[in-house]
Amino acid sequence: MANYFSVILTLVTILTGVMWLYDARVLKPKRQARIASVEEKSGSTLSEEQRQQVAPQPTAFEYAQSIFPVIAAVLIFRSFLYEPFQIPSGSMMPTLLRGDFILVEKFSYDIKDPLFRSTLVNTEGPQRGDIAVFKYPPNPQLDYIKRVVGLPGDRIIYRNKNLYITPACDKADSTRCPPMQVMAMEFEQESPYFDGPQPYQAYREKLGEVSHQVLINPRRPSDYARYFRQPGTQNDEFIVPEGHYFMMGDNRDNSQDSRYWGFVPEENLVGRAVFIWMSFDMDRSADSWLPQWLPTGVRWSRLGTIGDDGAHSESGANR
Known part of the structure; x- marks a missing residue:
């Protein structure tokens, strides 16, 4: 659309x-x-x-x-x-909630023409930890939003709900290649968010210079069988090709992301999410006679520069 x-x-x-x-x-x-x-x-x-x-x-x-x-x-x-977008699901909870309306900075990831999306001016490009909007690779008609986890040349492992990254380096000089880094997660609290009847746990994670919250459901096993399979790697390991990026949702156990469908080509990038300009509470009981798409209120406290803290309990989604 x-x-x-x-x-x-x-x-x-x-x-x-x-x-x-x-x-x-x-x-x-x-x-x-x-x-x-x-x-x-x-x-x-x-x-x-x-x-x-x-x-x-x-x-x-x-x-x-x-x-x-x-x-x-x-x-x-x-x-x-800048282009406005609406968050349709809970895959980026607690950073972004269903019902948030955000502004995406288009010139962060190259300046493209609006018809054919060919690059007119090159810019710096994504940094690890950015929240990026992009064209969903299996269906470019859809816009997805996730966090940039892997840059071109990175080796990514997501195992036992822990994230490991070996940053890209010059293979000709292996002495300068940094070792694999464990993206440390510090437990913060039992989250007010739920995956059905099960509460999430909130952890603090740092990607590059970005510190943010992620949600984990300790009772849900990792679905390795459905992960994207890359030749020559283990089923929980990914080598990011040149000109591509590896994206993950902050709601780690309820996000359809690069673990499942692969890498995002550079040309699919739309922009970096920078600002919440409106946020509607969509928490309506299933037996309500009002339509589910009708907001129940405005979350005024969420307006402003995109941060990493949620405000209300919601069920998860998978976009």
Whole structure:
């Protein structure tokens, strides 16, 4: 849906822009010439109302002239600066909750054209620990959001709910290759979030310079049988190819991420999540007569720069 909206917005901008330009360069001079001819014959200056009667601007071109600047500004802002997204699931709990509305900084991961997503300007790119929005590799029509765990060339192991990373290095000089690093997790508390009847446990994890919370369900076994299988590696081990990234959700036992469907190509990256501009509480009982999509309230305390603390209990999801 996001791709279709970008295409429609771009086409509407081009159409209204062409109409505005055609009117300004072709039709407007003709209208002015007609008004000048009438004024010359009458020997008097026409009022604005009389000018509209003598040489009216076609309605379609009038609308195009009015909306083109607005549509063009929206296109530029959305395509190159910031784009709003809604969090549809609990895979990034507790950092992001279902019902959060976020702004994604588009220029963090290259500046791309809105139609074909080809790179126009290269930027720094993702850093370990970033929260990234990207096109879901099995179906690029869908937008996913996860945390960047593995960079190109990294070796990732997720075993017994512990994360191990061997950072990429120059294989020609193995003496400079850093050893495997255990991403230490410090237990913080029994979480107020639940996976069905089971409460999660909240841990503090550090990825690069980013410290954040992750949720673990100690009673749910790791589903290694469904993990993405990479030739030449164990079933819980992943070697990130060049030009790709390894993504994981903070809700580790309830997130469909790179462990299950593989790596995210660089060209699929959309931007970095930076700000929560609205947050609706979606915690409605199943027997409520109101629709489940209808919010129950506004979580004002969550508005602002994206942090790592949740505020309300919710069931998990898997996007």
